[in-house]
Amino acid sequence: MGIEKIIFRSDLHKKVIMFFHENPAAIDTLRGVSTWVRADEKLVKKVLSELAEAGILNSIQVSSTVGYSYTQDMQTIRTIDKALSNEKKSSF
Amino acid sequence: MKKDHSIEALLEKLQKNIHFQNEKRMFSKVFGNFKWFITENNACMPDDFPQTFWLLTTKNQKKKKTSDFSEIMDFSAKKDKAEIFCYENKFGVCCPVIQGLRIYGYILLYDLTSMPPENLLDIFIALTDTILREVQKELELKRMYDAIRPRAIALSTVHTVHRLINSTLDINELLPRVARLTLQILRANRCSIKLVDSKKKTLLPKSTVDLRTKTAELRKVEIGKYAPGKAVKFGKIIRGKEYIATPLVDEEIIGVITVYNKIDKTPFNDFDEEIMQTLAEQAVIAIKNAQLYKQQEKMTEGSIKSIAAMLETRSPGSFLPDQAFLKLVNLIGKQMKMSEIELKYLEYAALLHDAGQIALPDKLMKKKGVLTGKEYDMIKEHPQKAAKFLKPLKLLKDVVPIILYHHENYDGTGYPAKLKGNDIPLGARIMGLVGAFDAMVSRKAYRKRKTLLEAINEIKVNSGKQFDPKVVESFMEVMKRKSVIIMLEKEFNGN
Numbered sequence: 001m002g003i004e005k006i007i008f009r010s011d012l013h014k015k016v017i018m019f020f021h022e023n024p025a026a027i028d029t030l031r032g033v034s035t036w037v038r039a040d041e042k043l044v045k046k047v048l049s050e051l052a053e054a055g056i057l058n059s060i061q062v063s064s065t066v067g068y069s070y071t072q073d074m075q076t077i078r079t080i081d082k083a084l085s086n087e088k089k090s091s092f
Numbered sequence: 093m094k095k096d097h098s099i100e101a102l103l104e105k106l107q108k109n110i111h112f113q114n115e116k117r118m119f120s121k122v123f124g125n126f127k128w129f130i131t132e133n134n135a136c137m138p139d140d141f142p143q144t145f146w147l148l149t150t151k152n153q154k155k156k157k158t159s160d161f162s163e164i165m166d167f168s169a170k171k172d173k174a175e176i177f178c179y180e181n182k183f184g185v186c187c188p189v190i191q192g193l194r195i196y197g198y199i200l201l202y203d204l205t206s207m208p209p210e211n212l213l214d215i216f217i218a219l220t221d222t223i224l225r226e227v228q229k230e231l232e233l234k235r236m237y238d239a240i241r242p243r244a245i246a247l248s249t250v251h252t253v254h255r256l257i258n259s260t261l262d263i264n265e266l267l268p269r270v271a272r273l274t275l276q277i278l279r280a281n282r283c284s285i286k287l288v289d290s291k292k293k294t295l296l297p298k299s300t301v302d303l304r305t306k307t308a309e310l311r312k313v314e315i316g317k318y319a320p321g322k323a324v325k326f327g328k329i330i331r332g333k334e335y336i337a338t339p340l341v342d343e344e345i346i347g348v349i350t351v352y353n354k355i356d357k358t359p360f361n362d363f364d365e366e367i368m369q370t371l372a373e374q375a376v377i378a379i380k381n382a383q384l385y386k387q388q389e390k391m392t393e394g395s396i397k398s399i400a401a402m403l404e405t406r407s408p409g410s411f412l413p414d415q416a417f418l419k420l421v422n423l424i425g426k427q428m429k430m431s432e433i434e435l436k437y438l439e440y441a442a443l444l445h446d447a448g449q450i451a452l453p454d455k456l457m458k459k460k461g462v463l464t465g466k467e468y469d470m471i472k473e474h475p476q477k478a479a480k481f482l483k484p485l486k487l488l489k490d491v492v493p494i495i496l497y498h499h500e501n502y503d504g505t506g507y508p509a510k511l512k513g514n515d516i517p518l519g520a521r522i523m524g525l526v527g528a529f530d531a532m533v534s535r536k537a538y539r540k541r542k543t544l545l546e547a548i549n550e551i552k553v554n555s556g557k558q559f560d561p562k563v564v565e566s567f568m569e570v571m572k573r574k575s576v577i578i579m580l581e582k583e584f585n586g587n
Contacts, residue, residue, distance in 0.1 A: 023245050025277045025367070027256070032248045058276065060269070062259035067252045069276045072303055072355055 003076060004083045006054050012039055014087075016047050017056060020070035021080055027060070027069040056080070103130045103197045105227045106189070106220075115219060122212070123183075123204040130189070132197040134162040141202060142179040148207070154178070161186075169195050174213045183207045187217060189224060196224070249277065250370055257378045261385040262432070267299035270349070270375045275301060277371065278336075278364055280351045286313060286320055287340075287347035287379075295320055295348060303355075320348040329368060333359035338368040340376040349375060392440075392487050400443045403450055406457075414534075416583035418442050420526045420567075423576065427566040428518065438519045441494035445523055448478030448495075472507050475499055494519035498527060501558045513560070521560040525551060525567055528558065533584045544580055 007017050015037040020026060028036070034044040048068050052059040055076060060067040071077060106112065107130045116128060129138060146154040147164055158164065164186050168175040174187040184202035188195055199220060201208075253273050260266050271283040282302040286295035297310035316325040323330045323337035324345050330337045337350040349372055354360065421442045425435045449457065452474065456467055463471065479496040482488050497511055497520035504512035506524070516524075532547040542550065548571055555564035570576055 023242070024279055025249065026245050027249045027252045027273065027276055028245075029252055029255075032252060036245065036248075060256055060273070062256055062269075064259050065252075065255050067256050067273075072276065072279065074355055 003079045007083050012043055012047050024070045027067045029065050029067060033068060099132060099196050102227055102231055106130055109223050111223050123206060126201055126204045128201045130197055130199050134165060145177040145179040148176045148178055165198050174217055191224060254374055261382050263382040266378055266382050268301060271299050271301040274349060274351055274371055277367055278351050280354050282352040284350045320350045323348045329365050331360050336360040336364055336368055338372040340372055342376050342380055396440050396443055403447055414583060416580055417526055417530045421522055423570045424522050424566045427569050437490045440491045441519055445495050445498050448474030451477045476508050493517045494523060498523040502560045503557045521563050525559045525563050
């Protein structure tokens with residue numbers, strides 16, 4: 001699936017991506033991300049898995065938890081940046 | 093002059109405030125369809141704002157004609173009250189937005205069809221003041237939120253990193269994880285972790301992660317040389333545009349984390365230094381824990397080997413298992429996807445599984461012939477005896493059940509507890525099979541030994557009876573390996 005498609009798959013997808021795009025140094029758990037985007041953990045869990053599968057997020061799994069962080073691939077970051085800016089412009 | 097964006101934001105909020113919209117509706121009933129706006133100064137007035145006006149006295153008398161609106165603004169600000177002006181049969185009001193000594197801007201009403209009465213203006217000013225306070229509070233909250241949120245996110249990241257790096261005590265797993273997390277947080281391409289050698293002269297490369305290449309070069313560095321060496325020598329962060337080397341400081345300096353090349357190609361900054369300081373503090377605790385755990389593990393292993401060696405001196409060949417036994421147990425454990433720690437416990441159990449035989453009389457231990465029923469009963473007590481000896485050693489608490497039940501049979505016909513199926517610990521099921529196989533192929537004075545093929549067949553025949561079918565399956569897989577057959581041939585046939 002294209003990156004643009006997955007960003008706008010739902011409001012929550014966009015919110016989670018925007019959180020990591022604005023805070024690229026963040027590494028957080030499901031609980032943490034749910035707090036930052038103010039959404040239900042069950043819904044956020046699904047979104048995090050999808051974004052990790054799409055390569056937008058990295059997931060670091062250890063025995064007790066999973067940490068999620070933003071991709072370090074500049075090409076992907078630029079694509080997301082462009083998609084988010086275009087969306088912002090069109091919403092005005 | 094630097095623009096104060098907070099004032100701009102405040103005025104913008106004030107302009108959009110719902111009470112102001114209501115106020116306008118109320119004023120419209122009296123003054124017709126008038127216009128209004130809020131501004132910081134006279135630099136950006138609306139296009140339709142009058143060019144020339146008269147400043148009025150309170151008695152509706154023309155006081156002064158002017159084309160410079162800032163004069164009216166200054167006048168209202170100095171007096172801290174609304175000023176009325178007129179132009180072409182219309183009226184306007186300039187109301188300063190003031191709190192304490194600070195003038196935030198002006199609210200301008202214009203195109204009024206009649207002169208506003210003073211009491212209405214007083215109400216307007218009071219309302220402005222109340223709304224201003226509300227908006228100020230809201231803006232202050234937003235400022236606080238904007239300031240606190242990134243710090244809260246950073247704190248949460250630190251907490252997550254702590255959990256991620258402290259979830260392992262294996263230094264070989266820990267160091268690459270620390271390196272990867274460091275790269276993630278600093279948004280950089282390469283991270284190298286080096287630890288000080290025992291002579292404290294050199295930094296030994298332990299983990300390097302480079303996002304741009306799959307293989308990363310590992311280089312030793314002399315303490316005092318290059319950024320990593322200098323960071324260790326001087327015990328402080330050494331920073332360049334493209335690198336940042338942070339010493340790992342415990343009671344003494346144990347190593348250094350060096351990060352190179354940010355992915356967005358910007359230079360490393362003060363904030364990166366702060367982050368590295370925190371990360372290094374966390375990493376050093378995790379590294380020390382892993383090192384201590386490794387030491388403890390070595391001590392445990394050493395103690396177990398010592399116990400086994402002591403037992404062996406009593407009756408050589410009776411207590412210590414042969415190498416083939418240990419190897420087979422390990423290979424079946426791996427085949428059954430046991431974890432590293434489970435394999436370790438299995439190894440310890442294999443080394444000590446017959447330790448209970450130390451309680452048997454010498455005569456019985458050295459007997460070369462068929463055992464009597466009573467003697468066999470005594471032999472059958474050895475797993476319990478071993479468990480009793482080893483129970484006080486807390487570090488062997490996961491090993492003892494494997495030893496205690498290694499003579500149980502899958503169908504419940506074994507001893508000492510006649511456990512069945514999965515009630516028998518997996519390690520004990522593996523040990524039981526390998527023990528039986530070992531007994532079949534070993535040379536014993538009282539029994540004819542079997543060939544490898546005969547023993548393998550015997551194991552197969554007893555699958556589901558004496559042995560767990562899954563363990564048998566794994567055993568058969570292991571036996572398919574040529575290297576295993578060669579090892580067994582060498583061990584038991586001497587060729």
